[in-house]
Amino acid sequence: MKKGIIQIYTGSGKGKTTAALGLAIRAIGQGLKVCMIQFAKPCDFDTGEKKIVKKLGKDLKLVQFGDSGTWVKPTLEQDITVDMKRAGSEALEFAKECMTKGDVDILVLDEIIVAANLGIIAEDDLISIMKSKPTGVELIMTGRGATIKMMDLADLVTEMKEIKHPFKKGFNARKGIEY
């Protein structure tokens, strides 16, 4: 790509990861190469996106670090374990490699913003990835709670805002819809 920008999808509403996924699908449709790294999602959990990726060939890579033993729903800072931090830093390293190797047009760092907010990775590391983005790469980052510092460095920021939600409590994610 000639000139890629940095896009952030944040906010508490639905559609952040799915928008990044849709973007990835559209891009490979047009012949671009995409790598989507999912932070804070276990590699042994079969999501719909993982199942479909196999059909799409080598232009779309989808990777996770850590398994479901690692990712036990971290929602508060004190829940963060050494295992999560290890998986987080592996994901970061992989992201840096993707960028420096120059073999992707679009790099999606899914939930990296949440990972930074919870302390799974350091915010400074996220910021340094943003700053070192090669011109030819489009960088997409998702996750609720983007900070001012992150948004300053991004070119395009969209907030997914929850206007109406049917199942605030006791809602079980539905196969095929939420994962």
Added chain:
Amino acid sequence: MKKGIIQIYTGSGKGKTTAALGLAIRAIGQGLKVCMIQFAKPCDFDTGEKKIVKKLGKDLKLVQFGDSGTWVKPTLEQDITVDMKRAGSEALEFAKECMTKGDVDILVLDEIIVAANLGIIAEDDLISIMKSKPTGVELIMTGRGATIKMMDLADLVTEMKEIKHPFKKGFNARKGIEY
């Protein structure tokens, strides 16, 4: 699907169509059947999503009505032509058929909200589609400017809010990213 809900993605920010597309991809990954009807998008324009759909088999249908002669960027009500209205009502008919036939789990009506706002279709027709949704179908509608009436009938509403945008004027959509 046991019990589908109605989801709306609205607002002026990026990510509405891509979120719907990501949702569609995830769903077919989990073995569901999806039909995505694009309102106000010409069928002779090769978007990334159209190119990739061919690889994904018959579980994902992606359809448009009207060609690029029909859809000459309608942005105001007075731009709406008879051709657009014809394409819009064909799309509506197809949507109704999809629902009554019962052969889809997820029905995505992309940009149908814009179509209703511009008068390409009647809002009442959109409302009647929402009201007649079979229990087993998940209905996804996108487009800026969802009305209170639409949101009342929806179960889940997310607003894509533009926080920061790099190219307000003179921006050309980029192949592989915006289409």
